[in-house]
Amino acid sequence: MKKTGKIVPLLLNMLFRKPNTMKYPYEKATVQKNFRGKLKYDAEKCIGCGICSRVCPAGAIEIEKIGDKKFKAIVYLDRCIYCGQCAESCPKKALENTEEFELASLSKDELKVEI
Amino acid sequence: MGKFVIPVGPQHPALEEPESFSLMLEGERVAAANVTLGYNHRGxxxxxxxxxxxxxxxxxxxxxxxxxxxxxxxxxxxxxxxxxxxxxxxxxxxxxxxxxxxxxxxxxxxxxxxxxxxxxxxxxxxxxxxxxxxxxxxxxxxxxxxxxxxxxxxxxxxxxxxxxxxxxxxxxxxxxxxxxxxxxxxxxxxxxxxxxxxxxxxxxxxxxxxxxxxxxxxxxxxxxxxxxxxxxxxxxxxxxxxxxxxxxxxxxxxxxxxxxxxxxxxxxxxxxxxxxxxxxxxxxxxxxxxxxxxxxxxxxxxxxxxxxxxxxxxxxxxxxxxAPTLANLAAISNMLEGGYLADVPIVIAAIDPCFSCTDRAIKVVNASGGESMFDWEGLRRYSIDWYRKQGIDMKGTKLSRGED
The missing domain is CATH 1.10.645.10 (Cytochrome-c3 Hydrogenase, chain B)
Structure with a gap:
């Protein structure tokens, strides 16, 4: 039947439910499993081939040699687009995405991190 | 009746391809609509x-x-x-x-x-x-x-x-x-x-x-x-x-x-x-x-x-x-022409453009040279109020006649 107020029963129903929104950041937000968040680097596994920095679409990761067969990874969190291609291309699986996503910062310098 | 030209944009990219609308008004009706592309080229x-x-x-x-x-x-x-x-x-x-x-x-x-x-x-x-x-x-x-x-x-x-x-x-x-x-x-x-x-x-x-x-x-x-x-x-x-x-x-x-x-x-x-x-x-x-x-x-x-x-x-x-919006954009002036100014927001929204960019200023220029500004929110407000005057109200009528 065509009439106005089709949505009113739903609205009245919703009056007695708790809000659907979440009070973030006072409540902790969760992400699904397999979320592509901040990168994690395992220096033990890294062989310093640099494939990760070559495949990165955003130029966000650099591998530096710090000693004999020792490397460190520098990630620019502001450039990273969290596609996970570096972790996928890594032949030794030294990189992986974690579920960490709260990475905002007021200073650009803090976004260049060693992982 | 005076004719008004309302430029919408160009810094009003209603689509993923940004654009500028220019609406020629005769009273409440849109007499002509022009679309100009190419303001937010990302390369x-x-x-x-x-x-x-x-x-x-x-x-x-x-x-x-x-x-x-x-x-x-x-x-x-x-x-x-x-x-x-x-x-x-x-x-x-x-x-x-x-x-x-x-x-x-x-x-x-x-x-x-x-x-x-x-x-x-x-x-x-x-x-x-x-x-x-x-x-x-x-x-x-x-x-x-x-x-x-x-x-x-x-x-x-x-x-x-x-x-x-x-x-x-x-x-x-x-x-x-x-x-x-x-x-x-x-x-x-x-x-x-x-x-x-x-x-x-x-x-x-x-x-x-x-x-x-x-x-x-x-x-x-x-x-x-x-x-x-x-x-x-x-x-x-x-x-x-x-x-x-x-x-x-x-x-x-x-x-x-x-x-x-x-x-x-x-x-x-x-x-x-x-x-x-x-x-x-x-x-x-x-x-x-x-x-x-x-x-x-x-x-x-x-x-x-x-x-x-x-x-x-x-x-x-x-x-x-x-992108598909470009194809639909060619028809938008045809859709707007003959319609009311109050319908402009929903007609543009109905081709499902991307409201990804922020600036939604709309400038109203009248024939005598005077100008007034409409932002997107203002135009939306105007459109809702205009329809309320015509008796189509998404708020009032619903609650008063809702449960009959």
Whole structure:
């Protein structure tokens, strides 16, 4: 039947439910499993081939040699687009995405991190 | 009666391709509407030429945040075509699955925006609440709410586990129930029908003449859908119908979109049932042989076209993208002309452009040289108030006559 107020029963129903929104950041937000968040680097596994920095679409990761067969990874969190291609291309699986996503910062310098 | 010219934009990119509208008013009616393009050129196509094929996937995915899977799939299809890769069946099914989930979230998003533009805020709130269900599913399957990063040259990057498939089916039950309610709402709620019927008309002849695409075309009764006419991914093996409508106005576009949601649920069920086992990717060469290819994809907004020319190196020689909104834009002046100024927001919103950019200033210039400013919110407010004066009120009438 065509009439106005089709949505009113739903609205009245919703009056007695708790809000659907979440009070973030006072409540902790969760992400699904397999979320592509901040990168994690395992220096033990890294062989310093640099494939990760070559495949990165955003130029966000650099591998530096710090000693004999020792490397460190520098990630620019502001450039990273969290596609996970570096972790996928890594032949030794030294990189992986974690579920960490709260990475905002007021200073650009803090976004260049060693992982 | 004085004639007014209202420039909308150019810093009012209602679409992923930014644009400037210039509306010539005669009283309340739009006498002529002009569209100018090219104000927010991002140079993505050129940028593709200096990146490798794999890097371009992520770049092209970011043309649009809503139909990101559409662009990346369309692009990898051209690369696979040139390289002569045979993509595993399972990968094709997963591509279709993500594509349909993306359509569900895009159409629910549009329904909310349409509700917002006509002042039906409850519809906006509830459809966006329901959209979170499908956003969570996309995050579960792909690792992100938008820019899924699911495609790679030669297949997909993530497999679907049986547990994930169960979660999708559970979410479908909720979504299906809600969508049935929206279909009922679009067919029975009088205020919604009064506000949308006969607005932004584009006849079947004009659709064909201007080359409109997607729900705008199907709402005028033209039964065309790339998924049916030129099947890609797994669509050739799926049983679904192309939804059309005869209203040829904003109401028709609404009906087509909500009914397409039901078809998408049907397809997702079939995909999960029929998905074959096997590998999800084939090894792709780093250097793609010289050649060229065109690929078409039915994005939520209409037909998306990608063109690729390769020269045998690891970087493309040329990439060309035609997003569906560009096709619909040609018809927008035809839709606006003859309508009321108060209908402008919903008519523009009804082609489902991307409101991705921030500046929405609208300047009202009258013939005597005076100027006044309308921002997008102001124009929306004006439109709601104008209709309230005509007796179509999304708030008052509903509560006073609601429970009779």
């Amino acid at each position: 993505i196509e050129k940028a593709c030429e200096s990146r490798t094929y794999i890097q371009d996937i992520y770049l092209l995915e970011r043309i649009c945040g809503i139909c990101s899977h559409a662009h990346s799939t369309c692009y990898v299809q051209t690369v696979e075509d040139v390289a002569g890769l045979e993509v595993p069946k399972r990968a094709l099914y997963i591509r279709s699955l993500i594509g349909e989930l993306e359509r569900v979230h895009s159409h629910l998003l549009w329904l909310g925006i349409a509700g917002h533009e006509i002042g039906f805020e409850s519809l906006f709130m509830y459809s966006w609440k329901d959209r979170e269900v499908v956003m969570d599913i996309l995050e579960l399957l792909t690792g992100n709410r938008v820019n899924y990063g699911m495609n790679t040259v030669g297949g997909v990057r993530r497999d679907i586990t049986p547990e994930q498939a169960q979660d999708v089916l559970k979410a479908l039950v909720i979504l299906e129930e809600k969508t049935k309610y929206y279909i009922q709402l679009a067919n029975e709620e009088v205020t919604l029908i009064d506000r949308l019927q006969g607005v932004g008309r584009l006849s079947k002849e004009d659709v064909l003449k201007y080359g409109a695409t997607g729900p705008v075309m199907r709402a005028a009764g033209v039964s065309r859908d790339i998924r049916k006419d030129d099947p890609y991914a797994a669509y050739g093996e799926l049983d679904f119908e192309v939804i059309t409508d005869t209203h040829a106005d904003v109401l028709g576009r609404t009906v087509v979109r909500v009914k397409e949601l039901m078809e998408s649920y049907k397809m997702i069920r079939q995909i999960l049932k029929q998905m074959p086992d096997g590998p999800i990717t084939v090894r792709a060469p780093k250097k793609i042989p010289a050649g060229e290819a065109v690929s078409r994809y039915e994005a939520p907004r209409g037909e998306d076209i990608h063109y690729l020319r390769s020269d045998g190196t690891d970087k493309p020689d040329r990439v060309k993208v035609r």
